[in-house]
Amino acid sequence: MYVKICGLSEPAHVAAAVEAGADAVGFVMTRSTRRVSPGRAAELAALVPAHVLTVGVFRGEDPETVRAAALASGVRAVQLHGRHPHADFVALKDLGVTLLRAVDSTADLRCGAYDEDLLLVDAPHAGSGQPWDWAAVRGRPSGRWLLAGGLAPGNVAEAIAAAGPWGVDVSSGVESAPGVKDPALIEAFLKAVRGAA
Numbered sequence: 008m009y010v011k012i013c014g015l016s017e018p019a020h021v022a023a024a025v026e027a028g029a030d031a032v033g034f035v036m037t038r039s040t041r042r043v044s045p046g047r048a049a050e051l052a053a054l055v056p057a058h059v060l061t062v063g064v065f066r067g068e069d070p071e072t073v074r075a076a077a078l079a080s081g082v083r084a085v086q087l088h089g090r091h092p093h094a095d096f097v098a099l100k101d102l103g104v105t106l107l108r109a110v111d112s113t114a115d116l117r118c119g120a121y122d123e124d125l126l127l128v129d130a131p132h133a134g135s136g137q138p139w140d141w142a143a144v145r146g147r148p149s150g151r152w153l154l155a156g157g158l159a160p161g162n163v164a165e166a167i168a169a170a171g172p173w174g175v176d177v178s179s180g181v182e183s184a185p186g187v188k189d190p191a192l193i194e195a196f197l198k199a200v201r202g203a204a
């Protein structure tokens with residue numbers, strides 16, 4: 008089970024995610040309480056070993072803005088939230104980074120339909136920490152897809168059993184306060200996933 012810890016903004020929390028065994032870490036570079044600048048994302052990404060994927064998270068920006076932030080931060084993946092058109096993914100292909108398409112359950116759930124490499128199926132309001140009906144997507148997404156939205160150490164095993172994803176993504180569920188990650192919760196989340204998978 009692939010695990011992405013999202014919305015990191017502090018070196019100690021990046022270290023905690025890497026130490027706990029995360030496969031990917033996300034830096035939000037769009038409007039959010041978790042927003043970091045491309046420069047800050049570059050500082051954080053520099054702390055991450057090569058086997059862990061660094062992901063820049065965006066929502067609604069045009070491809071050139073995303074490209075500039077990705078290049079400035081050095082992230083190895085770009086995650087586009089919302090109803091970005093297929094053309095936005097095509098426009099970013101030559102960046103040579105992993106492309107993630109993040110959508111809610113009403114979208115086209117075929118991974119690769121927009122030339123993305125990974126699909127992320129999230130709650131209607133990304134980063135809100137609100138659980139949703141994970142079982143409703145069971146069997147619908149195809150290819151490599153991550154489940155997100157309201158996951159936490161105490162419910163991620165249930166969510167995996169309900170939806171059957173290839174991977175999971177969490178932000179609010181490993182925070183002690185809005186926007187403040189908690190190393191103990193990050194470790195507990197990874198343990199719960201490893202115990203479930």
Ligand SMILES: O=C(O)c1ccccc1NCC(=O)[C@H](O)[C@H](O)COP(=O)(O)O
Nearest residue numbers: 013039133134135136156157177178179
């Ligand atoms: O986290 C945010 O604030 C955010 C804002 C705008 C677009 C995306 C955002 N987060 C993306 C993520 O990958 C989150 O981990 C995912 O939505 C799950 O969030 P949560 O329900 O808080 O675990």
